[in-house]
Amino acid sequence: MSILLQVASGEGSQFPLAFTAVYVVGFIAAVTIGSIAWYNSKRPPGWEDKERPDIVPEVDANDPKV
Numbered sequence: 001m002s003i004l005l006q007v008a009s010g011e012g013s014q015f016p017l018a019f020t021a022v023y024v025v026g027f028i029a030a031v032t033i034g035s036i037a038w039y040n041s042k043r044p045p046g047w048e049d050k051e052r053p054d055i056v057p058e059v060d061a062n063d064p065k066v
Contacts, residue, residue: 039056052058 036056036059039052040059043050
């Protein structure tokens, strides 16, 4: 039990805060990019007529620039 309290309070922790911040920011970025990709993919059954949220950009798969 005391080990859990030490970890929770930060005592004896050798893992830098910067690494934790990178993991958290990376996770948030992955969820955001994945959500955009999901919204731009084929819609699941029952979602075909739903509107795209304003925050999600329109991506054209046939765009010659890409």
